[in-house]
Amino acid sequence: MSTEATNLNDVRQPIERANGLPNAHYTDPDVHAEETRALMLDGWAGLAVAADVPEPGDAVPMEFLGIPLLLLRDREGQVRVFQNICRHRGMILVDEPRKIEGAIRCPYHSWCYSTQGKLVSTPHVGGPGQNTHDGIKREDLGLIEVRSHIWREVVWINVSGTAPGFEEANAKLIARWAEFDKPLYHGGADSAFRLDVNCNWKLAVENYCESYHLPWVHPGLNSYSRLEDHYHIEEPGQFSGQGTLVYRQLTGEADQVFEDFDGLSAKWDTAAEYIAVFPNVLLGMHRDHAFAIILVPEAMDRTSEHIHLFYATPEPDAELRMKNTEQWKVVFEEDVFVVEGMQRGRAAPGFDGGRFSPVMDGPTHLFHDWVAGRLQAHRQQLAAE
Template identity: 35%
Template sequence: MQNGTPWPAGDADFARINLPIDQAGGLPSIAYTDPAWLALEQDRLFAASWSFAGCVHDLAQPGDVLPVVVAGSPVVLIHGEDGVIRAFHNVCRHRGTVLVDRPERGRHLITCPYHAWAYGLDGRLRSRPHFFGGEKHDRADGADAPGLVPVRSEIWLDWIFVNLSGKAPELAEHLGPVHARIAGYNLSGMRHCGTLAFDIKTNWKFGFENYIEPYHVFATHKRLNDVANMADRRAPEFERHVLWCSYRIKPTNQDLSVGLPYFPMKDPAIGRRGLWFVVMPNFAFEIFPDHVVTFICTPLAPDRTHERLDIYVAGDAAMDERHADGRQALLDAWREINGEDVGIIERMQQGRLSRGFDGGRFSPYWDEAVRHIARLVTEAMTAPTAWVPWTPRPG
């Protein structure tokens, strides 16, 4: 960190991140507690890169509309009458009122509640009543009529990503390190079977730091440790903004699910492992032979995070009634496992209020990935304004 930044943490606090692992420490506490730090993260990380915004299944039909917040900024996802899902800034072009405040279905227009400007599902302004006075309704279909401002968006499987800055590399490139490691799976038939939501009193980074490191499993997740103990686990790896980790599992993981069908896979060996990824800044997911779970952290405040988990099973067969118990067992298991993590990461947040904490110490075997997240965040926070995250920095 350069001198002159608005944070009281000094250069030495940030320099510790890059020391040899046995001397290194994590981000200073200010990175987890300061509203100004989060505001800059929203800009430098969430707006500048590809952020997860919502699921396709949330707006499955033309006319479905979903308001979301990305990088602290209101965005609306709209399933158009042409079948295309688009993203727009969720704000009226007249006086800046938020247009959509709840999920809706069967819409043909997006009408502002303030002065009734109406936009088509393609974002074009269609009418603005009384705009020129009197009773006349401006049809507003001229080229200069101010339509909704589009947000760059792309879809991978069930997941809609947006890039608010418009400058990030293509989504396929952003996800490149993931695609290279899941080529043996065919997830195209995955079916959504449940969503879990948690409001947590913690900083969003603790969600991902905890998600990627398996060091805590033996102490925090006793039941999970019985499924795959520490000897079956490996330290996480990483490439740029993507981190991953895996472990060996029993052929059918009875503690996580009950006899659900497997995804088609080229190599039976991958049917014996769990593989999970963090794609900075806000998307993570885990692949098992018989299910996929996403893990999204959305910062609401420095010490408040919304977590969303979506669970998918393998094809229509897995959605059959005879697998209802298996699907329910899966949801129950993830509610229990994530609940165990929630208690811990709330205590991590409380620990950042201590005047006696200095950034801590890292396990030389397990914690390189946690250190890498600290590096990624620091890199983005200190980069020149024009820098596009996860690309080489000038100079």
């Protein structure tokens, strides 16, 4: 199916009469490739968290939409993202997580790079024993750095390099959570887990940003944070989600709780917010902890969800930390059958993308509208070239 077959005009209608994205946006390889460029590579997408490389020299190879990348904390402690290839013949430089003790050495011809990406050694490039050549300008052949930014401990990347600055592009969200502009501490190995789901990544976003499904999919959570306690969060073109007016702190066997973030307004004594930052990062914010979910499209119909929990202080209570991880794991696992069921449903040829509840589905409709708008702009740009 060609991308011209996906008519997006019905998606961009007011919610009362809009349809959801056509089936092809979940099942067609051509449309998936088009979305990769328009939605993921041209804007700011989530790649990882800074805690994946906690110490200087730590390096983790990653693949993002087929692109080999290297997440690295350089000698000065700055987190960087490079294309994980040698500038000589395109060989993969690092094939498993490790500490870079000296330089990043290509296993093919031993070209070496500093942790800041500078080409520092080219053995025998001018012939045996000749490590330089006039035709090889080391200053021009450093690693290809991918534009990156850290916010809420998430490593965001703009692969194309063409997006507005991160703080400009996300100014409204940064302002919304300005009270939480404080250090976040990753809970460690017991505060991270991964879920692999058989669905297109967009379905995970669609499900996350609305509260409509809570009574049926999350009965435990809904028992105290009821559907009527929730409100919509909608910022066209940027993010959407839900908030709750009822948040109950987790307590341990000795009635201990996590320490709160300092200086919060009274609103956060009982409130919490859950926001999908387009395209692929899902954030949760509470008075005493936060989480980030990075959605990685492994294939058109497969997504890995990387969940990380953060706290206001380093090394919070271990018992409570484990309890919190298990609680959130249960909640997120409850959503798996829903997103996988919707993916299977997209094989029905008569499905028109579905309809939206004008009252309950605002955040999800906003996401569909964002996808459609970005794709329309992308198609217009291609047509003009």
